Amino acid sequence: MLQEKLTVCRQRQLTADVFELTLQGKMATIAQQAGQFVDVLVPDQRYLLRRPFGITQVDAAKQQLTLIYRTVGQGTSILSQLKVGANLDTLGPLGNGFPTEFLQTKQHVLIIGGGTGIPPLYNLAQQLVARGVQVTSAIGFGTQKQIFYEAEFRALGAVHYATDDGSYGFHGHIGLLLDAEFATTHFDAIYACGPRGLLLAVNNRYREHPHAYISLESRMACGVGECYACVVPAEDQQALYKVCDDGPVFATGKVAI
């Protein structure tokens, strides 16, 4: 866990409102578990809270890490205007990523992502493929125009797309795609990140799976586990977990989404 001024070394617009931001610094050399996140201070001092983003790619050799974000509000709009050379005060890597240590070469995993949930899943898929694990991805978007990183995902294994409006791939939400395509396939692990509906679908469907994981979002203040802002209740309501510190990745069946 570092606090570091990272340098913008690339910014690229992927869709109408999604950007890819590559940052340079030592943080990229700290061993990273896919699914961890960074917490970025917006370079406008009216904004006091940092913005959490999953890590999309890490290149330790080049000391680079890549984020992908959608411009949803003031902070992300400002980020989208950053030029190469700008500094970005960043905390990271934070949280616990996707458990993968149990996976063996040739085993087969399913990655389920939606929208800006896919950034950390790309990092995961890359790392798994590098270890010889077979990756199949099921990815949902609202419409074809919103899709990004298609070539990147396809390069790593089979990819199934679902769009809400049917403009590309399967017509309907990702839960229906899972029913239609993967109801009977066995996967050694399931990893999901995306909107609440997607997480609910995965949580229900793979509740009993011994290695099914979902990554959550929550409004944060400290980002490091000391302020109790980001909590999510245990499914049995007997405990509260911190998304920043106990998560953001949780096994299915563990938390009440």
Place this chain on the structure above:
Amino acid sequence: MLQEKLTVCRQRQLTADVFELTLQGKMATIAQQAGQFVDVLVPDQRYLLRRPFGITQVDAAKQQLTLIYRTVGQGTSILSQLKVGANLDTLGPLGNGFPTEFLQTKQHVLIIGGGTGIPPLYNLAQQLVARGVQVTSAIGFGTQKQIFYEAEFRALGAVHYATDDGSYGFHGHIGLLLDAEFATTHFDAIYACGPRGLLLAVNNRYREHPHAYISLESRMACGVGECYACVVPAEDQQALYKVCDDGPVFATGKVAI
């Protein structure tokens, strides 16, 4: 009176903490009376109040106007970091400048300035010299290192410097210099801008002079005469004047400084 986004076309450091900023826009083409000011929005949205600065030079043909400012706080520090091409939301020209319409060719005026009071006086001296009026300047600074625009002023007429520490010119404050040098000289007009002590000295010394003027500073909010922030009492305490709207230039003997 315009609200305009001016473009930074030059920024130059004059001393350790004084900068010259040249801005481009239509505002430069509006007829300006020397001694008027502009009110600049600091390009950091935490700062809501504009910063008033006297106008140092106007080049209507090039559509450029020049300000000189000292970095005293947050706003001016941010201004000092602006690069060529940056935009600066500016109101102006504001207020009433130095009356000069009564002056004839060959008449002789004394300009008395101190520190960052000299910017509007330079504009005045330029305009007067262009009209064939003879200009003598008495300029005070704390120390030699703080002096700026020396060549510029010398090009327009005789200049007498005073420094508090005696490092350049007359040793002592400007009031003493006036006593020593100009006690008996007749001037057709007197114009002063600078710290309170200087204004007090000029106000007392030239109280009865028919054409002696001082330019005041005051904390402002609206800058245009509608909020009553910037008032200064009349010398007889029977009225309040608005520095932004009735001033910033007042005849000596008119206001209680």
Place this chain on the structure above:
Amino acid sequence: MNRLAVELPGLKLKNPIMPASGCFGFGQRYAAFYDLNQLGAIIIKAATVTPRTGNPTPRVAETTSGMLNAIGLQNPGLTAIMTEKLPWLAERYPDLPVIANVAGAKESDYVTVCQQISTVPNVKAIELNISCPNVAHGGMEFGTDPEAAYALTKACCAVSQVPLYVKLSPNMTDIRVIARAVEAAGAAGFTMINTLVGMQIDLKTRQPLLGNRTGGLSGPAIKPVAVRLINQVHQSSRLPIIGMGGVMSAEDTLELIMAGASAVAVGTANFSNPQACPDIIKALPQTMDRYQIKDLTSLIQEMAVTPV
């Protein structure tokens, strides 16, 4: 149908935006920047029976995303306002509704000003300022004591020809106590919030920066306090609210309306941007589209039926 029109006691507004009292004077200088007819209404600077000179300078200070002011109700007095300022507006902007902010040191002062100023044809409503934190007798005593607020409001309503909106102070343990009192006394609505009391110390002199020591905090810094208090009063009273406090944008305007305001005044923003009001008015329709808001009247209605 005008999507931006709203109707309030005494006020038919073509849009909900008006400059807040004290941040726009009597409009004359701002008329150099735009046609004041664009405004929904204009709330003029406080009027007192006789001219007031106000507080010692400095009267304003800047704070992070806010400002402090301690003008001290300087104004040219009732006569000058009635014979110069209001006619100036009436002549140029005959259809622009004016809301007259009324202040005083004692009840009879308020009553005198209300009685007289409410007879001026372009004055469509009164804003009773019982919440100025910057003068020893600026109404804060009335504004924080429910009995005094009741008596004052009642006396002013009795003499006023136009509906009376009472301006509430945020510097209270429970703002609803005052809201209830002035509602019972016959107020037509509330305007809120006035400024929060604050202070800034000059590190160089180790003294308060403002001549008056303390001042009123305004600007975006206080918007969350305004939203909450507007919402709290909205839930405890049926009277309409003209909301204010840190509004800089069309989004801020909609947030205050969702909290319970029926119209919105813009104060400090005028200093950053003299064209803040017309800029907000222009941005409102497209911002409403973004949040699926058909028109303001139905949004206000919706928030009255199902308050947040």
Place this chain on the structure above:
Amino acid sequence: MNRLAVELPGLKLKNPIMPASGCFGFGQRYAAFYDLNQLGAIIIKAATVTPRTGNPTPRVAETTSGMLNAIGLQNPGLTAIMTEKLPWLAERYPDLPVIANVAGAKESDYVTVCQQISTVPNVKAIELNISCPNVAHGGMEFGTDPEAAYALTKACCAVSQVPLYVKLSPNMTDIRVIARAVEAAGAAGFTMINTLVGMQIDLKTRQPLLGNRTGGLSGPAIKPVAVRLINQVHQSSRLPIIGMGGVMSAEDTLELIMAGASAVAVGTANFSNPQACPDIIKALPQTMDRYQIKDLTSLIQEMAVTPV
């Protein structure tokens, strides 16, 4: 001589800077960023008799130069704090004074926590939280009612082994009423200010963004309110004040001390910059040089003799 040292009842501080309650938890994660021994002290998260789960999420929202929180006093409870959190600090930072923030729903809760937590050796003082705006029984009733505040403070002082600082609420018509009551009840000092009540509405849902509807406003937005209230209490009481509210820098720290504080807590700034406290401590000497301040003890003395 240490220019930054200050001494307060129960607290010998090598510098005036400490993280504010709730913005630093129990320090464990922040220890990854720097050696906590650099701090003057540490105010830990509120402790209640039994573990509390707090409010629904979202619990935080961002405002212009500020933030809202409605954590709702979530904490692991007195036992876990005494057996895990405090020993963790004692073991690693034996010389770091801990101020324990104590909260509860009723008087007996507060008394139990004060009695027990004050026996822990590294707890050098208690901060009695009678001003949490975010829970139905979070002390705001005590904090706004002078009689209740008096009784509670008295009961807690009676059982506490360490000096008791009472945390004051800014959401009051007159804060001095409570200050006087708790001073009479035996408090050793004040900590102030807690957060201002605020609200944010999500334009998309037209509902309050926070799960708890309202929350507490903190950060630079509220600093002018903190400066003013600290100054007001400083002038009406001789008890020392630990000031807080929007402190981000060494300048802010000095401003609060000039207003009347003897030490300064840093809250929201920790979220923007986890190293806010050591950064401020490091910047203090050079900032003091700039304003000709020899040492803090004499500055505090100066402000006590000639308050601003």
